[in-house]
Amino acid sequence: MVSSAATLIRERGIHGVGLREVVTHSGGPRGSLGRYFPGGKTQLVTEAIDDALAAVYDELDRTLTEAKTFAEAIDMIVMPWRGLLVGHDFALGCPLAATVVDAADNDDLRTHVDEMLARWQAPVADVYVKFGAAPAEAEGHAMVLLAALEGALILSRARRSIDPLETVARYFAARAPGAPVDVITPAPVLGGSDIRPGPGGRFRS
Numbered sequence: 001m002v003s004s005a006a007t008l009i010r011e012r013g014i015h016g017v018g019l020r021e022v023v024t025h026s027g028g029p030r031g032s033l034g035r036y037f038p039g040g041k042t043q044l045v046t047e048a049i050d051d052a053l054a055a056v057y058d059e060l061d062r063t064l065t066e067a068k069t070f071a072e073a074i075d076m077i078v079m080p081w082r083g084l085l086v087g088h089d090f091a092l093g094c095p096l097a098a099t100v101v102d103a104a105d106n107d108d109l110r111t112h113v114d115e116m117l118a119r120w121q122a123p124v125a126d127v128y129v130k131f132g133a134a135p136a137e138a139e140g141h142a143m144v145l146l147a148a149l150e151g152a153l154i155l156s157r158a159r160r161s162i163d164p165l166e167t168v169a170r171y172f173a174a175r176a177p178g179a180p181v182d183v184i185t186p187a188p189v190l191g192g193s194d195i196r197p198g199p200g201g202r203f204r205s
Contacts, residue, residue, distance in 0.1 A: 001026040001036070005048035010092040013102045019044070045099060046112050052095045056080045057119060064123050070131040070176035077124060077145070078169040081153055082162055090160045093153050096120075121146055133177035145172055 004026035008017040019033055019041060037044045059080065067073035084092055096113050103109035121142045128138035148168045155164035 001028050001032065002044070002047045002051045005044050006052035006095060007092065009045065009048055009098050010052065010095050013098045042106060042108050045109060049095050049099060049112065049116060053116060053120075057123075060120075060123050064127055067127065067130075070127070070179075071173035073127045073131070074169055074173040077127070078149070078165060081149065082165055085153070085156050085162055085165065090157050093157050094150060097150050097153070117146065128177055131177050137177075141177075148172070 001022060005017065005022045008021060008025060022044065023029075023033065033044075037047075039046075060077065063076045064073055067076055081094070096116055099109055100113040103113065121139070124145055125135075125138040125142035128141045129135055133141060148171070149165075152164040152168040156162055
């Protein structure tokens with residue numbers, strides 16, 4: 001039931017998911033909701049978020065320590081989301097974004113999402129420190145990277161393409177701490193046309 005809730009939240013957000021839909025999706029008995037989730041929908045959503053991200057976070061903790069280069073580490077950070085989008089035909093996104101957008105009036109959920117984002121940000125900041133950034137700067141870099149990834153996931157779902165995600169990956173991979181900054185050409189947009197910088201640094205088709 002928790003797994004079904006996680007899938008539905010990624011698809012529709014928490015306001016688009018009712019308890020009856022979770023029961024139907026999971027194939028479980030309705031009576032089990034009150035028994036296993038006395039805290040109601042808030043408890044179910046909280047556990048669903050944890051379930052959805054547990055494997056991602058555990059894998060990040062393991063693989064990021066093995067990264068030999070900054071670009072390799074960035075690819076490891078992006079990889080789970082690339083697999084999620086492609087593996088589910090762009091139907092699923094990040095459960096944190098899906099939840100917090102709908103949780104403005106639920107402090108318990110909002111606080112839990114904030115904690116899970118911090119849990120995600122910590123190993124990313126460690127990557128920056130590992131490859132030469134000062135700890136104080138690493139936190140800021142990690143926050144910007146997470147914000148870019150969340151935006152890229154939304155764009156990728158809207159366009160049904162991993163191009164936005166790959167553009168973000170290339171952008172950050174080329175910006176290792178202390179490395180010279182290169183100009184990054186975004187991935188092609190829908191229709192296959194290339195976006196290239198025009199006069200004044202503006203992007204044009």
